[in-house]
Amino acid sequence: MTDFAHKPTLTGDLVVLRPLDEGDYEALAAAMDDPDVARLTGSHEEISEERAREWMRTRKDQTDRLDLAIVDRASGQVVGEAVLNDWDPDNKCCNFRILIGPAGQGRGLGTEATRLIVGYGIGQIGLHRISLGVYAFNPRAQRAYEKAGFKVEGLLRDALLWEGEWIDEIVMSILASEWIPPHSPRAT
Template identity: 85%
Template sequence: MTDFAYKPTLTGDLVILRPVDESDYEALAAAMDDPDVTRLTGSHGEIGEEQARTWYRTRKDQTDRLDLAIVDKASGAVVGEAVLNDWDPDNQCCNFRILIGPSGQGRGLGTEATRLTVGYGIEKLGLHRISLGVYAFNPRAQRAYEKAGFVVEGVFRDALLWDGEWVDEIMMSVLASEWIPSEV
């Protein structure tokens, strides 16, 4: 039975994933303000600080999604967030998204956070399918998703207009029947 009301803490070798809250705002705002992160996530526009703080403050109360802060075990710093959202209870599926700021990149933190989150979604929440979209100019993220078991399903052509250029969005998913529990 899927229960997004419970907010777990998941621990790996490199990261701790814990429920996100308002105290994570500064670290996450810094990550989202990075020009490369903004581009790789296709983020247009900004939200105000109070709106963002309210958003993070209310994540623990959501019963249809899971928002986890990614904490680098080596430094104890919040370096990003991992999210299961867009839950479709009739089809036992949801979307996955992740954001890693510059201080958490290039060290396997994103790959481990992805594996932990997907493992929780499939093994504990009983999800059948977890999907995501990754922009074509982000091959590093695509490789991390593939390491976590995601498979390319197709392409949304010209899905993002970035700096006057159209960018494809690569659609990926992992199914419960394909998930290898030892990866968690």
């Protein structure tokens, strides 16, 4: 098993996933400024531009996580990010999260990005299990994860307090034995 020191570029039909860098700040800030994106990701905290840019500058140096920008091949624009984090090398598992701004929604970009990064995690890193959490008020994301092969494992009740209402978090995962690659991602 390897680690996440290598930051690949993964190319699909609809998206290119490439290493995240400080130049992606404006696109990701615009995505996070969308009230619907903030709600669906459960983002309460506002992060200063300086802190966000510094965080993005350090992504290439991380060996315990993989942060990739999602580029829409049709427009060439960064529309989000796909991340493998919370890596546990002893158990060959990690967490997955994704953010897609309004410019990238409703066209299958998130599903393809998910398939590409999961395929890389299982096929190249040697992960056994990749898990995620999706809030109950985001059935569109849950369907996209299911299309990529994730299965529901359980429920974290009242995991998020959003505008005075408690929201459940659905826990999902995919195992290496369940992964069926749609096609081999082109990694460079």
